[in-house]
Amino acid sequence: MLDLEMKRQLEAVFGALEGTVELAYKESSHAQQAELLGMLSDVASTSSKIQAIGSGESSPMPAFRIGHNGKPTGLHFRGIPGGHEFTSLILAILNADGKGKMPDEGIAARVRALKGPIRIRTYISLTCENCPDVVQALHQMALLHPDFQHEMIDGAFAQDEVESLGIQGVPSVVVDGKMIHSGRIHFLDLLGKLEAHFGTGGATASQPRDLGKFDVVVVGGGPAGATAAIYSARKGLKTALLAERMGGQVMDTKGIENMISTLYTEGPQLAEALHKHVASYPVKILERRRVKTISRDRRVELEGGEFLSADAVIVATGAKWRELGVPGEKEYIGRGVAYCPHCDGPFYKGKAVAVVGGGNSGVEAAIDLAGIAGTVTLFEYNDALRADKVLVDKLLSLPNTKVVTHARTQELVSDGQKIVALEYVDRRTEKVERVGVDGVFIQIGLLPNSAFVKDTVELTKFGEIVVDGRGHTSVPGIYAAGDVTTAPYKQIVIAMGEGAKVALAAFEDRMRQGS
The missing domain is CATH 3.50.50.60 (FAD/NAD(P)-binding domain)
Structure with missing residues (x-):
């Protein structure tokens, strides 16, 4: 099933594995069982640390679970995770062994504070581009939490369940036979829904946590935010970047053909490039974070109780899809x-x-x-x-x-x-x-992500942050760049330029003040 080039790539990816990862499949008489076994066998052949073994259980459809060093991980699959979900399988293997990019301790503490037991099913389709984000987020939560099981289900193999649940869109997240979410959602929003549904407890649930003092805090991980962070770090400033996800709205963009000097790229590829570029500098990257408020004295409070402060704050949070706001939506x-x-x-x-x-x-x-x-x-x-x-x-x-x-x-x-x-x-x-x-x-356009500063800086009636030609807002020390501002023409290349300009303006102001 996997071609030679793919196997070579997986051999390199799995080279870091230390523990043993078991792909424990259930016996099934389904016509596509052989396809699943072929996939699991091919994946296992790329590393001596991966085993494809029978679980001793049976299923009416292809199904398997992931174990680590002989212990369950809480990660389950029903169907054959090909298409966009193949990446979910590969990341699940890496994450089960503690490899790959996992949430930092601040977010992990919120996940562990969820009240268990937690049993979640996510229905997907292999053509869905948003489904892997949800599957991978819930897989990571299951690995972090002591009593959390998550099962990815390909709806094509479970049509009776899809119909009985009334599912007409994916991904659909189901708990106890009830859909708690359907459609695109990011890690933070999903975690918030689980906190609301299951509740939280323990000492980690609400304790404030000081993340430190910085010269510059950039809020937003899209083109404007990434550029502002890089330019600030290059000036030798102690810089932090807060983002719900690196890339921001770019992650939802398919083909990009107007990035000068780049004939063609896609949103996720550009987002990964932005992340790598920022990470090559001494920037403290805090992902999966959402800002609750920014005060006039530049104290930044985050959802979940964390906070930090800065001499300068650059808001570059972009925009999101606008909703109709009508009954039934x-x-x-x-x-x-x-x-x-x-x-x-x-x-x-x-x-x-x-x-x-x-x-x-x-x-x-x-x-x-x-x-x-x-x-x-x-x-x-x-x-x-x-x-x-x-x-x-x-x-x-x-x-x-x-x-x-x-x-x-x-x-x-x-x-x-x-x-x-x-x-x-x-x-x-x-x-x-x-x-x-x-x-x-x-499909009715975009809404600036500026609600968290509506009581701090001046906004237009459309929610855009009012800035001057250098990115200054109505409050000294708070700057803004990119699609969240009044700067015209919402384009990636323009956002990058705005991010650079505002970072340089903040540095220039700092020099004038003798900081």
């Missing part, structure tokens, strides 16, 4: 409401779907979905689509698409189980219309 995420056409589009093969938003992202989503869905209706608030003409022409040329303008989405209508219609107001007549759909994909 949040309640039915994963059950007819989606934001990622690449991930959830396959669930709507031959069905009727709607796309809300007539900008480039909305029109691109409609074009992609037209190749899968039976019909695609795009709803736009304004009187015309705002996307580039080449995209609009492509959309209008497709036989199974329709465009509705002057449409103010009012409600995503459900039958109590899933979305069945989109209700909108025709802004020309104020008449309420209803269109039957099986799913709604929301």
